[in-house]
Amino acid sequence: MNERRVVITGMEVIAPGGVGKERFWDLLSEGRTATRGISFFDPTPFRSRVAAEVDFCPTGHGLTPQEERRMDRAAQFAVVAARTAVADSGIDLGSDDPHRIGVTVGTAVGATMGLDEEYRVVSDGGRLDLVDHRYAPPHLYNYLVPSSFAAEVAWAVGAEGPSTVVSTGCTSGIDAVGYAVELVREGSVDVMIAGASDAPISPITMACFDAIKATTPRHDEPERASRPFDGTRNGFVLGEGSAFFVLEELESARKRGAHIYAEIAGYATRSNAYHMTGLRPDGAEMAEAIGLALDEARINGDQIDYVNAHGSGTKQNDRHETAAFKKSLGTHAYRTPVSSIKSMVGHSLGAIGSIEIAASVLAMEYDVVPPTANLHTTDPECDLDYVPIVARDQLVDTVLTVGSGFGGFQSAMVLASPDRSFV
């Protein structure tokens, strides 16, 4: 067996509650929540008025004023997170052939924030049916086609290999990393800078989720609004953010003495072919993806130490997912801790999959399972151990992280700690 194995050697997180993976981990391990009343615009007309916003100053994180101007907020997150992840890895990308370094960026809704704001201007507040090009900024094309995110990241880190955006709705953050893993494994590249970013907190996004009642209307207590697996849950809390990773082939990472955070041991994605937004309660396709990811990792379901759930806090998701865990992990589903960090950082659509990979890696790094905040009321349909309220100290060497998204995408990734995977 000489298959190339892929490891994470650098990472960075920009999430609600703080920029940087240390602050991110502090929030998670302390069980604090970063959901709050929307401050980006007046949310009064909306059904849902809470979100998990990031306090982020682009120039404070090294972007030049022109970079700030030409990039949507989601691209800004991506570039800052990717640069910091590269620095964290200690890799000297300049010493490698740049064509052997690639980039994947997951995003569900691209430059939605910029598009919404610029539409408001070129349509003069919706007054003009034929919008006025004279009021459009010169970089508007970068908002139209979000592959600009991948180009910006590639330019920022000096990558010249295969680069693309992966946009599979709310599983984008897992799928972008999974795509990158496949490129390293097949030998097309030596290094991938992979991650995801979304900054969807804008009027159009709030309106479209209002229309299908997917987001919670619980704006009287915003810090307790995201309640995955809780009996009183009534929708997700929109978030934003980014996480990026440096992925390398194991042997070359070892050779350069890199710190190895984790091996990406298995990945799979399947579709439910059922409905663009609806989920069948049986979780069959997510269970299928989990089973395939475990097979690829050559890990049995009962060896999973922690399940990082999608746990969006909608009625249908949490039920669907609980069923998928039972179907794929059997009785071990009842024994292994399962938690949703969306209770603390909200649901940042395409970004959250990568942010949850980061949480999974940090859980292994610190041997702590992050909790599900705001979980006080049981739901008979959600009867697993969701680690309510308080983080749990325990050995974590293998993590399963999953995502489920509009379009029917169901993705699963198995991560293994270096303590476990290389002995």
Place this chain on the structure above:
Amino acid sequence: MTAPVVVTGMGVAAPNGLGTADYWAATRGGKSGIGRITRFDPTGYPARLAGEIPGFDAQEHLPSRLLPQTDRVTRLALVAADWALADAGVDPSQGDPLDMGVVTASAAGGFEFGEGELRRLWSKGSQFVSAYQSFAWFYAVNTGQISIRNGMKGPSGVVVSDQAGGLDALAQARRQIRKGTSLVVSGAVDASICSWGWVAQLAGDRLSSSDEPTRAYLPFDREATGQVPGEGGAILILESAEGARARGAEVYGEIAGYGATIDPAPGSGRPPGLAKAVATALGDAGVDAADIDVVFADGAGIPELDRVEAEAITELFGPRGVPVTVPKSMTGRLYSGAAPLDVACALLAMRDGVIPPTVHTDPCPDYDLDLVLHQARPTQARTALVLARGYGGFNSAVVLRAA
């Protein structure tokens, strides 16, 4: 890991032909689909020409319940997928759902749908936004809707790499087949010829301001001054060669090689990456430059970009070393739909022994290219190279081998 992957079906929606037969007849005949925009009044804009698909009535092809929840781009993609499956002789209801996947590319999602909802949001209020907005506009919509319509639960995906994305999707589809999935619906269809989409495409000043359909988009021309966008693309059915053979499928050809790069940051002083992408694709296909019988170029129609492409081609193939054509001179640039359409075109060209022309171009003498101009050229081609380049520096290349 390197088992051959073949194309067994195609569904085409192009400005110069709806359906493979019409498109191919128009394209080998040099018939252009570029004209003045009719979908909105372009009078006040600095560019007024596009490649629009005439005569597409979604109601003829799709159940009425799908119409309120889909953008034009998704309707075109669903119909093209239906045609591609029929062409391949595949009835998806008879297949194992988990053994069929969907991997498409997108550039702008269902942008016209999104425009309508933005207009409602800002003119009337948030409560007027459609319940379908959450999924009708985003980049994953075509993959999601194709998978649902055809009951495909296998590995699926969506890539966005501007105009290069169409080839990246085919490569990702091939990867999934090599990992064991029997059939993947792939390719791309893009369409954002709406006022808001037009304004976004105008940004950056790359569109031609000409009002003459024969003078507006002139790849490799001495007077190239810009691009004409279009709508459409192609959906292709990919299968393992072994699987296709086993079920007795007719094969158009093999996706034999793939390579991709991104250009260095502007101002870095480093060379562009197109030649490297081609070299990677040739190596992946196990062929030399001398084996390539025809190149379907990206043909940006912008002098700086044309020069880079012409230099990459002459660097690899020598001066006038290989026939080069840009059939998209007849359709305009279809964003991620362009390259899958070029792949379909190249497979048809090899099947019929004829290279379709680049129309309207008077080649710039600085480029030492053997352009197939104005009329189709009879050529028995066995191996073709398709190039696609996206804004931001994306370079992708695919090598096709005839069946």
